[in-house]
Amino acid sequence: MKRIIAIVRPEKMEQVKEALFAVEVKGMTISQVYGCGNQHGWKEYYRGTEVLLNTVPKVKFEIVAADARVEDIVNAILASAQTGEVGDGKIFISPVEDVIRIRTEERGDEAI
Numbered sequence: 001m002k003r004i005i006a007i008v009r010p011e012k013m014e015q016v017k018e019a020l021f022a023v024e025v026k027g028m029t030i031s032q033v034y035g036c037g038n039q040h041g042w043k044e045y046y047r048g049t050e051v052l053l054n055t056v057p058k059v060k061f062e063i064v065a066a067d068a069r070v071e072d073i074v075n076a077i078l079a080s081a082q083t084g085e086v087g088d089g090k091i092f093i094s095p096v097e098d099v100i101r102i103r104t105e106e107r108g109d110e111a112i
Contacts, residue, residue: 001096001109002070006061007035008081008089013059019080020063023072026112029062037087058089064096066109 008016013030020028034055044051065073074091082088101111 001099001112002065002067003094003096004061004063004065004070004073004077005092005094006063006077006081006089007033007058007091008061008077009083009087010057010059012081012083015080016059016061016077019076020061020073023069023076025063025065025069025073025076027063031060031062033058033060037090056087064099064112066112 006016010032017028017030035058036055044053061077063073070093074093077091098107099109099111100107104111
């Protein structure tokens with residue numbers, strides 16, 4: 001099993017969500033987050049005072065999937081989130097040791 005975390009532009013949230021449903025992702029967690037990448041922010045003026053904005057709003061998708069499903073999920077995210085501009089986001093993939101469905105106590109792939 002793998003955990004897939006995708007950080008994407010807020011305006012791409014619905015497109016990514018629909019793309020994930022299209023490849024039959026059964027569950028996901030979606031969070032509004034703030035962060036920065038290589039751009040490290042920019043300067044703006046608020047009421048005449050210079051303010052350094054070093055975080056931007058993003059949307060984080062978290063999905064746990066069987067190993068065989070990872071490439072389909074990643075490709076769906078890439079196809080729906082990519083604009084080709086700086087700030088498109090990142091996808092992180094890491095192993096998951098175990099999953100337990102609390103209601104039924106099922107474990108592993110059956111619990112996903």
